[in-house]
Amino acid sequence: MEVASSNIEDMIFEKIKEAGPEGIRQSEVGRLLGIPGSEAARAISKLIRKGLVRKHSTIVEGKRMVVLYAVMSTDIPIVVNLNSVENVPCFSCKVINKCENGSYISPQTCGKMNQWLIESVLRSVG
Numbered sequence: 001m002e003v004a005s006s007n008i009e010d011m012i013f014e015k016i017k018e019a020g021p022e023g024i025r026q027s028e029v030g031r032l033l034g035i036p037g038s039e040a041a042r043a044i045s046k047l048i049r050k051g052l053v054r055k056h057s058t059i060v061e062g063k064r065m066v067v068l069y070a071v072m073s074t075d076i077p078i079v080v081n082l083n084s085v086e087n088v089p090c091f092s093c094k095v096i097n098k099c100e101n102g103s104y105i106s107p108q109t110c111g112k113m114n115q116w117l118i119e120s121v122l123r124s125v126g
């Protein structure tokens, strides 16, 4: 009986999720589920493209090993406080595309940046 590729993806994703933060070796996923390696690799690639899985390559005892981790979404809202950077002059700079370390226009030579830094330091100590 042939298994639909989306079912294979679901099975693989569940197996990767089960592994938790330790992850699971890519070479084990297909073997544990009884899925041929090439099919497992295709499904894993799709999961990675969808952003559901990330992989990390490492060398263990001279052998390359690929470990897969499930990317878990959270419902926890992430709040970022931008107060400390809201007046950074770069956000409204007309030459930001030409500004680069070591070039004629750079953060090191920028009067607006220097002024903003000085004012920021004075605000933080004052």
Ligand code: SF4
Binding pocket: 089, 090, 091, 093, 094, 095, 096, 099, 100, 105, 106, 107, 108, 110, 111, 112, 113
């Ligand atoms: S450092 Fe100065 S020149 Fe460079 S992007 Fe920021 S404001 Fe613009």
